[in-house]
Structure formats: C-alpha cells, structure tokens
Amino acid sequence: MGITQGMGARVQRVEDERYLTGRTHFIDAMALPRMLTVAFVRGGEAHARLLGIGVQTAAACPGVSHVMTGEEANALCQPIRADRTRLGRTHYAPTDYPVMASGVIRHVGEIVAAVVADDRYLAEDAAEQVRVDVEPLPPVLSVDQALAPDAPLVHGTLGDNRHYHGRLENGEVDAAFESAHRVVRTQLRSNRHCASPMETRAVLAHLDADGRLVVYTSSQMPHMVRTKLADLLGLPERNIRVVAPDVGGGFGLKCHVFPEELILAALALKLERPVKWIEDRRENYMAGFHAKEECIEFALALGEDGTIEAIDAAFHADGGAYTSFPFTPSSEPSMAAATCTGPYRVRNLRTEAIAAYTNKSTLSVCRGVGLPIVNYALEHSIDRAAAELGLDPAEMRRRNLLRSEDFPYGTPNFTLYDSGSPLESLEQALELMDYENLRKEQAAALAEGRHLGIGIASMIETTTYGQDVLAPFGKSDNVALHESAALRVAPDGGITLSVGTHSHGQGHATTFAQLVAGVLGCDVGDIRFVQGDTDTTPYGSGTWGSRSAVAGGGAVLKAARQVRDKAMQVAAHLLQIPVAEVEITNDGRFARKGGEGPSLERGEVARAALYETNLPLGLDAGLEATASVSPRSPYTTATHIAFVQVDPATGKVDVLRYGVSEDCGPMINPTVVEGQIAGGVVQGIGSALLEHHIYDDQGQLATASMMDYRLPTAPLVPRIEMAHLETPSPHSEDGLKGMGEGGAVGPMGAVPNAVSDALKPLIGWQPISELPITPERVHDLLRRHGWRG
C-alpha cells in the first residue's frame, strides 16, 4: 500500500479528525493553573506625542494584577529591529519598533499599556480606565503625502519618510521607449489589504518547572520567534521554548515577530504566572499588519506586432508606521519590482520601489508578496495594449509569453527562472474555459443587453525564496533560508518526522508523510508528524513564501533517503545479500530484488539497528537522520481566466466562472494543491472586488470590523475550475515547486481585465485604476466616460 500513498496520490488528510471533532489545540482552548488574561490599551490617535499614562484607577479595578506601560515594557525588552548588512546602493532606513509606544504614538492601535487581570472581562473593564494623555501631531496618511518635500516626519530621527528606495535599470530602456510603436502608460492604485486569518493572533506565555520561558503563539515561524525573544529579552535561547500549536490560518500575517509576543513573555517573566492574550478582530485589523497598498506607474514600450520592448515601472508602497521583522514594508514593493516582467520575454527594464512610513498600521507581506500587485499592473497593461493594438488578449500574450523551451530564462531583474510553461498554460486555460465559446456567449449576451467580460491573467510565481532571490533584493539579517527535517524509526518500525516548517492548513502532516511513504514504502498512517515546537523540531524559519514543499519537503525527502540507505545496508547484512540487491517492496518490506527469498519488515531492520544485534561492521547503531536543504527558488507558472457579468445600472460585478491552469511541478497531493488554488483564488477575488482598509482624514481606521472589511462569502464566488501541467524544477529535490500563494495572485489581473472587457462596448476599453472594484467605482468609471444608461 505504501508506495500508492506516495507522490501524486490523493490521500485524505490524516490531520483532519481533531479539527472535525473540536479536539484541537488552538491557543484559545488552552488554560493553565493561575493563568491571567491580558488586554491591551491601544492608542486612539494616528500620530501624537504621548504625554502621560494614568494607570491608578485601572490598577485598582477588581481582579487586576498589573498594568504595564511603555516605560516598563521598553526597559524589559529591546525594540524590534530588522537590520540588513548587505544592501548595495539601496536606501534602507529601518526603525526601532518599540514593543509599546515610546514617546510618540504612530498609528491607531499602537500599544500603550497592557492590563493583566483574572479574566478577559475584568481586564477589558480595567483597560477602559487607563487614561492616555496625548498631544496630536499632524498625521501622514498616504505615500504621496509621505514623499512630499514638506511632509511631517513619521520618525523624526530619519531624514525623510523613506523606509526603502531601490532602483534598477537594465538594457536600453529610454531608447526602447523612444523608438516604440506605442507606449501604454497606466497609473494604478491597489487597495490596503489584510490577511484576516479566521483565528486572530494569540499568545500564552508561562515559565515551566525549570524556570524556562515557554511561549505558545499563533505563528508561522516558531523558531524565528524564539530567536527574537532571546535576542530582545536578553535570555539564552536554550532557555526558551516556543510552540506554535494549531494555528487558524496565517497567510503572511503570522510570519512576523510581534510586540505582543514579547510583551506577554515579559509579563510571564515578571509576574511568574501564565498570561494569555487572545486578539479581538478590531485589534487584528488595527494592529495586525496590512499589505498591498501601492501607487503604481507602469509603462510598456510596444513594437508594432505587440512585442513588449521595455517596461518602466514604479511601485510606491504606503508602508505604515514601523519596520517589522523579518519582513518589512519594503517586501511588497521590492518584490513587485523584482518580478515585474512576469512570464514574458522582456529585455529592457527600469524599476523603482519605494516604501514610505505613514501613520497607519505597518504594511508588510501577505499571500503573494508583490506578485498580486504585479499581476494587476502588468496584466492590466497587457490587456490595455491589446485593446489599443486591436489584438485579442490571448493573442497579445501568445506573442510575448515565454514557452517551456525558453527556460532556464535569465530576466532583466537578474533572476533566473528555472523552468515553466507559460504559453502551454495559456493554451490549457483557454481550452479549460472554452475561450472561443465564451466569446460567443459574450456576444450573444450583449445582444440581449447583458455585459459579460473575459479576463486573462498570466503569471509566474516566485516560490521558496532562497538566497538566489532574497540576497539581491534584500533580506533581514539573521533569517534562515534553509529547512531541516529529522526522521527517526522506532523499534516497532513506526516513524517520527519532525520539521521546522509549520502547517496551518497546508496539510503537511499528510503531504510530508506521503514523501516519506514514497521513499520507505510505508503508509502515511505509520508516520507521526511533529511540528511547531522549538524543543522537538530542527531549526528553520517556518512556513512562508511558498517554501514548505521545496525547502521543508526537500529536507524530508533527503532525510528519508538517508534512513532508507542505512536500512538497506542493515537489511542486506541480515539477508546476507549485497546492498545493491535489496529493494523495498510495495508493502514496505526489505527483500531481494525480484522478491525471491526471505524478506524483512521495517521493524525488524530497525530493531537490528537500534539493539545492535547483527549490525554490519563499522555501521553506527540507530536508524534516524536529520537533513537540510538550502533551496534555490523554483518558479511556478499559471494562467487565470475570469468570466464576469457587470451590471452597468448598479455597477455590480458577479464572477460567473473562474478557471486556473497551473504548473507547480510534480504535485505531492493534487487534492491539497487544488485546495490551495481554490482558497487562494477566492482571496484574490476578495482583493479585487471587496477588501480594503480605509483610513479617514484623521488616520482613524474606518474598517475595523468584519462588517466593514468585507471578506468573500460562499455565494459571491463560483466553483474554481482547474487544470494542471507538471514541469519539474531542475534544482529541487524531486523537481518540487511551491504553490501556496499563486491562487491569490491571478485574480488581481484577471478580474479587472474581465471588468474592463465587459464595459468595452459601453465606454471603450478603460483601465480599472483603483481596487477594489466596488459598484461605486464601476458607476463612476461609466459616468466619467460619458455613459448615462
């Protein structure tokens, strides 16, 4: 049975049962004796000088143990920093990010005090009694304002509001634009997005029997949290244990080290009692990091036949208040710039990426990092170019897309696309959606007065983010890019696999076990999967950037093969045949090739190795291995096609059908892959149509609840149709590629393209220059272009 559960099998997830029955270990379900609850007092101003904090009344409230203010917290804990030593000529100005506001409040929601009480009701009662005296300062509320010469400074010690400013030029850009048959120059604004996992952030900290600090946190990167706790609290790292138990989604929010984690740790150390904080949704939206809000200028120089001769792109991100760790406000615009030629043949490129400090919640990474922005800007520009040149959008792409034989392909961004199938994927997607018929359906509907639109988006997805990608474009110091896996076989043949990555929905307990099953011929059920606990897993930077399959899974494969090789040696000795003659049968037994003669169960081999009975001379006892992978970045290619209906009277957009052709290399478990695609696409549709964090002109967050920040619901989205290609990567274990983020990328181009296409008969092809595409915006666009209905 074992091999049948290996790579490519649609194995049902082994981890599901505890979630289905409610026996989960989310932090909200955890309680320890004498545990206290924390409620934070958060600043209510966008920008203000902090004059004083009055805590007497709060401290005297029933059940209150302690009120911690910035003075105390910042003395116990160093500010978070994300320094970079390898910068080149790029401007990079990180801030100190104090765990509580120190002197100045820089965004609504910044922590000014922590109230510790017997339960959350009492903690929140007391938090209301904390008096915060402030003197308002003028807020900076947009990237344009931040970069204006007379802008107030968000951080007085920095000379200006720039957090990051990078430029790149390669080829003959000016010449290409001068000699271009046509130039398509578009200004766009993407929305302020947030990850909004259904489980908010949560932390529980306590001291164990040995006095070690134990921090449970809803995190994608427990080892990174441990390292920062040690660093910033001044503790030996060996005396800290960080556990990321069940985590209810992350999507990039939870791959940061947060002030709340440090404050809870400091409180546990001070009070010597367990302390717990469960974030509420308002805090999550005010103080959990945001993503994506950028002003984009994107220009294509085009040849007569539609060939893209050059790209000139600028991405200016509204970076929010502080430098987060390990990803910073620079991550979105710099990765957008670094990937902005997409899956196309382009030789001449100029980019500019800026992240500016503003008085909003910090902007950092979210599923796709930069790629959704690129997909919006590049794909929308391509469709605009097609419209202006009178080409079908599919044909426009055919003329520019890379095809599988073009790989490996060096981009003008100095990155190397390892492999992929952009053109083949386009054709597959067109077939999946029956593009020709879709166009007929569109024409027939138009004759009846219904406005349907088709939007294509091609894409290439950076996955795994190895040194090859992150070193040139900037990574914070002290971030591991490798992953490790440890695999141990017990005397009964059962296997324990522990990894440094963290699955919070991705299904690693199943897919990583499948990798082992494929090597050792066991069942996924024979494998105990361990993750999330820094005491029992090898060091790694966790799960982000679609890296788990390639880095984590790669390490699992390597460790499994090392164990297999040793087991083969032991088995050969026991069977008294040469090692080259041993094979693992489909049911996981060790036997002579061809299956004649005696065979051994894995347990028999393990016992021989562990009890040192009859070991070959010179072979160490034991049957286990730890392996690591320092990955290079494989690229995943895909094509998305959205089919929408727009009602010009109301401005409402309905997504009728949505198709994806994706090439993420060999799929470990297609069902899990498809789950990731569907979930990603729906997030992407949310980004394109619904989601936006709005700050008013005082810097107050107007969307601090789920009523105001609108997530997609089931009736708003169609069933996502899918097709696959499987081009292996030449430089990862077994050709694996990442794919967790791509689903959320394509809709940012496909949906706006479909809407512009639907409105074309009414107002000609017009760009959707701002996301999300609300009914109001559609309505405005129609009016602006003279449509009166």
Add this chain to the structure above:
Amino acid sequence: MTTTECEISLTVNGEAVREAVPPRLLLGDFLRERAGIAGTHFGCEQGVCGTCTVLLDGESIRSCLLFAVQADGCEVATVESLASDGQLHRLQTLFKKHHALQCGYCTPGMLMTALDLLANRPPASEADIRDGIRGNLCRCTGYQNIVAALMEAAGLEKADGAGA
C-alpha cells in the same frame, strides 16, 4: 461590572449543566471556560463570521451574540456532539473526504450551520448551499470543497459553473 451572578441550568451536548454565571458572560465563553467544551471558536465576536455557531434547541445561533443566561433551560449542541462512539458523523466524514477544511478554525461553526441547513432548510441546488452558508466565513478553502461536501450530504449532483 460583575455583581450578581445568575443561576442557569441547561443541557450541553446531552449533559445537564448547572452554573452561576455573571449576566454578561457570553454563551461561547461559558461553553469554553465554564463547561470546558472548547471546540467552538470566535472569529469576530460581532456576529459576522459564524465561527462561533452552535445549535440552540436545534437551530444554529451565534454563541458570541448570546449571553449564557439567555440559554437558560435550553439544549445546546456543539461540534463535540457530532461524533459518537469514536465514529465520525456523516457530515464530518464528508468534510474529510472532500478536503473541506484547511486550518480547521471555521470548521466547527461550519459543521453546525450545515447541520441546521440540511435538517431545517434542505437545499435543492448548489446555489442554495452557497446561500445557506453565507453567514460563515472561511478564509482558507474558498468554500469550494465545503460546498462539494454539502452537495454530497444533500444528495445533489455536482453542478457545473456558477454558484450564485
């Protein structure tokens, strides 16, 4: 402020519970912290996300919008009531079969909403199913496989194309 506590008695997953609770204690907090039944989660505490859904006398309600005292004399059923004798409920089996959960945080609420839907407003189409779970947010699955599981649960053929 918590002053007087109120005595309430209710049935939780078939067991009688009697407790003195502050009037402002939410039903969801009561279940988790007083009754020790922690499978129900909160996602918004404002009645928007459906994560906290439980059954009250057989109907799905949001345990973040109800005080424990309002459940006095009622029967509450949570996700923990579904499996019995180590056997998953059919709906749980279908969720597993169709990969209808990723992080699993929305799952308890989704299952309880689905139970109510299937029992009290049997869906006749994929659109009915999508509409029936519109009050439950899932950030991971895009609803795709939840809908697939509920299609099978409702005995409906897999529909093509649009859901809305």
